Amino acid sequence: MALKRSDRRRFLKSSAVLAGGLAAGAARTVSAQTSDAIVYIKGTDEIVAYGKRSRFETAVRESHGRPHSPDTFGLIKHVSTPIQESVGVITPSALHYIGTTRGHYIPDIYPEAHKLMIHGMVDHPLTFSLQDLKRFPSVTRLHFIECAANRPSVEAKSIQESHGMTSCAEWTGVLLSTLLKEAGVKGGASWVIAEGNEEVKGTSSIPMEKAMEDCLVCYGMNGEAVRPEQGYPVRLLVPGFEGIFNVKWLRRIEAVDKYYMTYNDYGHLRQxxxxxxxxxxxxxxSVITYPCSNMTLPDKGHYEISGLAWSGNGAITRVEVSTDGGRRWQDAEFRGTPQRMAHTRFAIPWRWDGSESMLMSRCTDELGKVQPSRAQVAKFFGVPLDPSYRVPGRDNSIQTWRVASDGSVHNAYS
Amino acid sequence: MRIPRLVSIIVLLLWGGIAIAQTSYGIGSTPTEEEMLTMDIDISPTGEGLPEGRGNAKEGAQLYMTKGCIVCHGVTLKEGPAPRLLKMDKGPDADPWEFGKILPIRSPYAPTVWDYINRAMPLGAEGTLTANEVYSLVAFLLYKNEVIEEDEIMNAQSLPKVKMPNRENWAPLPDYKPGMDRLEGYPY
Known part of the structure; x- marks a missing residue:
């Protein structure tokens, strides 16, 4: 990338500053001062106070096409993460995918004024401020959140489009069960309603069994406060459940005795x-993130195939990779320790011989459940498998990448 | 007397133990009745939480224009650009699911329609409709979708009794249990 004029001026200025600073230091050769030398960024107050990534890193979120976004009103409802650029298992907060009930605005909530109320079928209705929540025993857990729209697709032009609606962060907060016990859930309360503070007061119904199992009321995300687009100052985490259950800007939890079929639930109605x-x-x-569609392998030889695996049932126990379209499978290694309901990084060495290859991954979780192929799902429903086949419900089927002999990588379903 | 004293000690110990088990962290405050009423906006499918008020389809038709619904949902409730509000014409024998994903016809319970409009409409002025206005708009949409008559009054008593075509025609979510199968026999 050629230096722009302003960048060059900045370079010259910062060089001058450095030259002054280094005058009494180690000898600096003249040859290191050529135009090929490293450009130095002046330590601005902004960089000192809250850093930012290298200007050469260009991976960004993008508005997601399903449901169509921006919609006819210009509202962006869904935003996908550049999963093709991901390393490790944590999605940076600034790149975490976003799903919204309507996407009209992100509530700009003054944290001191925010309250979470727990009421309904409880002995003592309670209201908590953010400070109150931070006084309870805290938990910190790695969890993914995935949108129902996330799925392999014939139309997907990129992995960001087909798989960019999942993200994984380190979440910190208090267990919902702690708060519910504090309020004292009455017998017969079988569901909770969780309500957000956005314009539509988006609300999801969650089984009491799940609410008491492992749901988290989070104020922390990746070591800092939850981001506004992720529900600042408090959001709900419902580990392993579809994204829409994870209510943001959480203002109210009500214990009730039936499924309420409220705002977010309506979209889940099925016949x-x-x-x-x-x-x-x-x-x-699971999905292989390297290599993946729109990449080009520069040459034959060694590569590390790498990807992410996750399950709502718990921890990932095994990931297998095939480079020949599923005829032979090899166990991949984990990078790091698999956590429950969290992205798990897997990797396997591969020597590309220059021939067309079909790359696939499939994972197994702690319940022994294995990620299916699209053919298996079609067979289960007794329907023919054609390219446009749409897996009903949450589509967790295997994604295949086709590596052409010129090294270009493509969505094998297109 | 020895035994009663022992008993009383045991009772005291037990009581103390229970007290510890029940001791809360003592964090948080008790919301006032007014706070709870203001915050508690949800309506159950069977109508719990519906406020006082009333409305009919004629009043709803007026509000559909004056509240601006018509701008996004169209004169005939089907030309958009916002989601269609009129069932698809699929003939008299159609399964109600063929009418399309249209709130006032698909929802198995009419109070759900009330809850949805009350919290989420109109766009940009959500939560500003009065109870009478919501009852009227719900009545209008139910009338246009041939669920109720034009002059029927909708209120907290009548709305839960509206017989929606999908009342017995929807699938509840499975009872969640940790470690449960997504679906018996599904290849996952």
Whole structure:
């Protein structure tokens, strides 16, 4: 990338500053001062106070096409993460995918004024300020959140489009069960309603069994406060459940005795029990992020195939990779220790011989459930498998990347 | 007397133990009735939480224009650009699911329509409709979708009794249990 004029001026200025600073230091050769030398960034107050990434790093979120976004009103509802650039398992907060109930505005909530109320079928209704929540025993856990729209697709032009609606962060907060016990849940309360503070007061119904199991009321994300687009100052985490259950800008939890079929639930209404059941928990799922579509392998030889695996059922216990379209599978290694309901990084060495290859990954979770192929799902439903086949419910089917002999990588389903 | 004293000690110990088990962290405050009423906006599918008020389809038709619904949902409730509000014409024998993903016809319970409009409409002025206005708009949409008559009054008593075409025609979510199968026999 050629230096722009302003960058060059900045370079000259910062060089002058450095030259002064280094005058009494080690000898600096003249040859190091050529135009090929490293450009130095002056330590501005901005950089000192809250850093930013290198200007050469260009991976950005983008508005997501399903549901169509921006919509007819110009509102952006869904935003995908550049998963093709991901390393490790944590999605940087600034790149975490976003799903919203309407996307009209992000509430700009003054944290001192924010309250979370717990009421309904409880012995003692309670209201908590942010400071109150921070006084409770805290937990810190790695969890993914994935949107129902995230799925392999014929139309997907990039992995960001097909798989960019999942992200993983380190979440800190208090267990919802701690707060519910504090309020004292009455017998017969079988669901909770969780309500956000955005313009539509987006609300999801969550089974009491899940609320008491592992749901988190979070104020922390990746070592700092939850981002505004992720629900600042307080959001709910419902580990392993579809994204929409993870209510943001959380203002109210009500214990109730039935499924309330409220705002966010309405979209989950299904006619058949099969479809209803599949739109709930996230099944075991994985995708190879390197290499993936739109990349080009520069040459034959050694590569490390790498990707992410996750499951709503718990921890990932195994990931297998195939480079020949599923005829042979090899176990991949984990990079780091798999956490429950969290992205898990896997990797496997690969020597590309220059021939067309079909790259696939499939994972197994702690319940022994194995990520299915699209053919398996089609067979289960007794329908023909054609390229446009759409897996009902949460689609956790295997993604295949086709590596052409020129090294270009493509979505094998297109 | 020895035994009663022992008993009383045991009772005291037990009581203390229970007290510890029940001791809360003592964090948080008790919301006032007014706070709870203001915050508690949800309506159950069977109508719990519906406020006082009333409305009918004729009043709703007026509000549909004056509140600006018509701008986004169209004169005939189907030309958009916002989601269609009129069921698709699929003939008299159609399964109600064929009418499309249209709130006032698909929802198995009419109070759900009330809750949705009350919290989420109109765009840009959400939460500003009065109870009478919401009852009227719900009545208007139910009338246009041939669920109720034009002159039927909708209120906290009548709305839960509206027989929606999908009342018995929807699938509840499975009872969640940790470690449960997504679906019996599904290849995952």
């Amino acid at each position: 058949s029990e099969t479809d209803a059941a599949l739109g709930y928990l996230v099944g075991p799922k």
